[in-house]
Amino acid sequence: MNERNKNSEFTHIKSVLKGYVRETSKNAAGGLMHVIEVWENVIDKTISENSRPDALRNGVLILKVLSPAWSQQILYLKKNLIRMINSGLDTEIVNDIRCRITSHF
Template sequence: MEKKRLPNKTFTPIGQVLESLIDQFRSDNHGGILHLVHVWKKVVGPPISDNATPFAVKGSLLLVHVSSSAWLHQLQFLKVELLEKLNQGLKNERIEEIKFKIGPM
């Protein structure tokens, strides 16, 4: 017996579906981690954004993965400035703490 498929003219790209799922599970922040990643790249610019990327949000804590211990150490010195820039770029959310960890970029 042959199954008939209903015509579906509106396909959703798999990248969009995965992005939405990742955003839901990696953040309990209403803006989502993907929004933070975009704002992060814009406000910190290269080379910081090339070596450090937001990974997760829990409340007002942002976990940022960095590429090396040297970058981790350097970003500790810039933490206050990064927090100010990030919060200026965010509209509704507020990040109060950043933790840096060596991890996958």
């Protein structure tokens, strides 16, 4: 009968999953999960409350925004947002940002 090695120290599942998601999203095509994490931590709270990353395809980040005014604001800040996201990712994943207007998240 096989004996299992018992770990005397426990690791919380949240930290295990967070590390797993971070590593797999870095390696996965696009890495949307990692972009979402950076978006929530790096982008100004007012912007992040009114927009959400929805998709990442071929370097283009698609954001859901709550109004046409927020779409214009995001596009006005696009270069700075791209720079902030990529610096949070430590790699150049995002090359462009496009907005999709929605009534809710």
